[in-house]
Amino acid sequence: MNDIYDKLMAVAKRRGFLYPSYEIYGGEAGFYDYGPLGSLLKNNIENVWRKFYISQEGFYEISTPVITPYEVLKASGHVDEFIDEIGTCIKCNASFKVEELKDEKCPICGGRVKKGKLNLMFETFIGAKKNKHAFLRPETAQGIFVNFPMLYEFFRRKIPFGVVQIGKGFRNEVSPRQGIIRLREFSMAEAEIFFSEEKKKHHRFMEIKEEEMRLLLNEEEMKMKLGEAVETGIIGNEALAYYMALTKNFLLTVGIDENKLRFRKHKEDELAHYANECWDAELYSERFGWIECVGIADRSAYDLQAHMKASGAEMRVFEKYEEPRIEKRKVIRLKMDKIGPIFKDKAKIVKEKLENMEIVNEEKITVEIDGKVYEIGKELYEIEEIEEKVTGRRYIPHVIEPSYGIDRIFYFILEHNYKETKKEGEKYVILSLPACIAPIKAGVFPLVNKDGLPEIAREIEKGLRKKGIMVVYDDSGSIGRRYARMDEIGTPFCITVDYQTKEDDTITIRFRDTTEQIRLQRQKLADWLKERIEF
RNA sequence: GCGGGCGUGAUCUAGCUGGUUAGGAUAUGAGCCUUCCAAGCUCAAUGCCCGGGUUCGAAUCCCGGCGCCCGCACCA
Known part of the structure; x- marks a missing residue:
């Protein structure tokens, strides 16, 4: 095969964007190195992301360890849920999900099936004795969740707020075949935004409700405005819709082709264990088809609840009512002097159960202990109605999580901007990267290598x-060759010093995508460039 | 993880019916030339995926590993 992927990866390797990792030792599948230009490009993408999520949204970035103790991921559900159970037929080699199997026999040929378990997390051990079990994190999100109590303080106990993290995640993929699309160690940029549970309204929803989106719902594609999608319940809440719009905006800014972007809603059975609604931003590749690159999930209160339960830490927030409310409530007063002798060693359990019970029927109260139902006689308690002043309520916030696969976005930016044309019969490659993410912003050339032009060009470079x-x-080489080199790595501008520069202190600026040239005063050059490389 | 195909400088490739200084092209570097789009000339550096076996001798044949591609399966 010699499609766009092959051509692109060849350029990427030759020009220092991507190298297969550990290549001199034969390579290791599922790992890629970012070369000099690749690192610049990736950093630029991440910095544009930061501008969106930190500068514009007002969120804060934190950085937490990659190595995560067992109990954290046990609590989050990853230890139990991040598993693939695979059955492989010994006879015909077909593989199945274990749930699909009946009576341990291969559905195709009836042969015996060998079972295998596969947790996709990388295991490791902490400490000299290596006795503390841990994993490399499968997502950066948990590092944010476990810090929730401190972060809630940092944000001065005001909800909603958002925290982001850019970093490495790890998944020991069974078969990482699609180059940089499926890595075992990859970069992700995640934002966790904490909302009060039922609202999930977004204060800037107005700004995006007219935005028309390409949505995919049960294999059916439609165009719809976000406002309408939320009204009809296709998108569960305003916050999800808002971050879908933000994601679209971000992807277009870094150079994704709008015609190769759509949002697909997860079906019930494909949702992650922690999510109750999820929209993937999918990007189209000529090689791989539609690939998820961003997941925007409604994680509800799942994670904070899980960590609260497992660690005992307070993950609830307090919301003060505008006016304190007087709530009438019925409480049960137990006469322990009578209950004690009747229930003896079970008296304590009876007390706990009754005190936590909701009183439905005042006349008949029963309690169940070890499967036996006991009726509590009226002489053992009194029901009292009390008035309580309630100043607010406590609840576990809900989380909306936009999660970006940086490496995939990186690849798609290359693919969507790779342009092959012909120049005098010869193949000519242009990488039309947006100026804000281009690794090199400009090439600086003397038109010829004499008469003092190189010296001026060097000064401009400096x-x-x-x-x-x-x-x-x-x-080096002809001016055309130098332009070509820059075009191939996506440099948007080339500055050329020629003989006129010596006369009137102007230079030429040549545009990558049009090859058009303009002249500009040398003094204005830096500002001119800065204006164009900001987004 | 299973089955099939493939593996020669950075890239594309010749050689692969065992014996060659492993050839070419592109790209790269140095120099010459050059007044705006990969021109030309000279020179240079870089290679048989790794390991084992067969053989007097292996890029070439055999085995194993690794990687890449295709199919099956898997993929919050």
Whole structure:
């Protein structure tokens, strides 16, 4: 095969974007290195992401360990749920999910089936004695959840708030075949936004409700405005819709082709153990088809609840009512001096059960202990109605989580912007990256290698570097060759010093996508560039 | 993880019916030339995926591993 993927990966390797990891030792499937240009590009993508989520949304970034103790992931459900149980037929080699099997026999040929379990997390051990079981995190989210009590304080106990993390996640994939699309160690950018449970309204929903989205629902594709999708319940709440719009905006900003983007709703049976609704931003690849690159999930109160239960930490927030409410409540007053002698050693359990019970029928109260039902005689208790001043309520916040696969987005940016044209019969490659993420912002060239032009070009290079603009100087080969080199790595602008520069202090700027040129005063160059590489 | 195909400089490839200084092209570096889109000339550096076996001798044949591709399965 020699499709866009092969061509792209060849350029990516040759030009220092991506290298297969540990290649001199034969390589290791599921791992890729980012080369010099790849690292620049990836950092730029992450920084645009930061601008969206930190500068604009006002969230904060934290950074937590990759190594995660067993009990954290036990509590979160990953130890039990992040498992594949596979049966493989000894005879015909077909594989099945274990749930699909009846009576341990292969549904195809009737042969015997060998069972295997597979937890997709990488295991490790902490400490010199290596006796503390741990995992490499499968998602960065848990690092945020376990810090919730501190973060809630940091945000001065105001909800909603958002916390983000960009970092590595690990999954020991069974068969990582699709290059950088399916990695065992990968970068993700995740945001966890905490909402009061039932509301999940979003204060900027107004701004995005007219946004038209391409949605995929049960294999059926439709175009719909976000406002309508929320009204009809296709999208469960405003917050989900808002982050779908934000995701779309982000992806288009970093160079994703709008025609190759859609949002697909997870079906019930494919939802992760922690999610009750999830929308994937899927990007289209000529090689791989539609691939999920961002997951926007409603994780409800699942994670905080799980950690509260397992650790005992308070994960609830307090919401003060505008006015304290007087609530009337019926409580049961037990006459322990009578209950004690009757129930003896079970008296304590009876007390606990009764005190926590909701009183439905005042006349007949029963309690169940070890499967036996006991009726509690009227002489053993009194029902009293009390008034209580309630100043607020406690609840576990719900979480909306947009989670981005940076490596996949990286790949799709390359694929969507890879353009092959012909120049004088020869194949010519342009990577049309948006200026905000291009690894090199400009090439600086002397038109010819004499008459003082290189010296001027060097000065310009130095000046731009000093202003923090990533540029490269190049004086080798013909000017056309130098343009071509820059086009291939996505450099949006080329600055050329020619003889006119010596006369009037102007330079030419050549545009990558159009090859058009303009002249500009040398002094204005840095600002001109800065304006264009911001987004 | 299973089955099939493949593995030669950074890239594409010749050689693969055992014996060659392993050839070419592109890209890269140095130099010459060059007044705006991969021109040309000279020179240079880089390779038989790894390990074992057969053989006097292995890029070439055999076995194992690793990687890549295709199918099955898996994929919050």
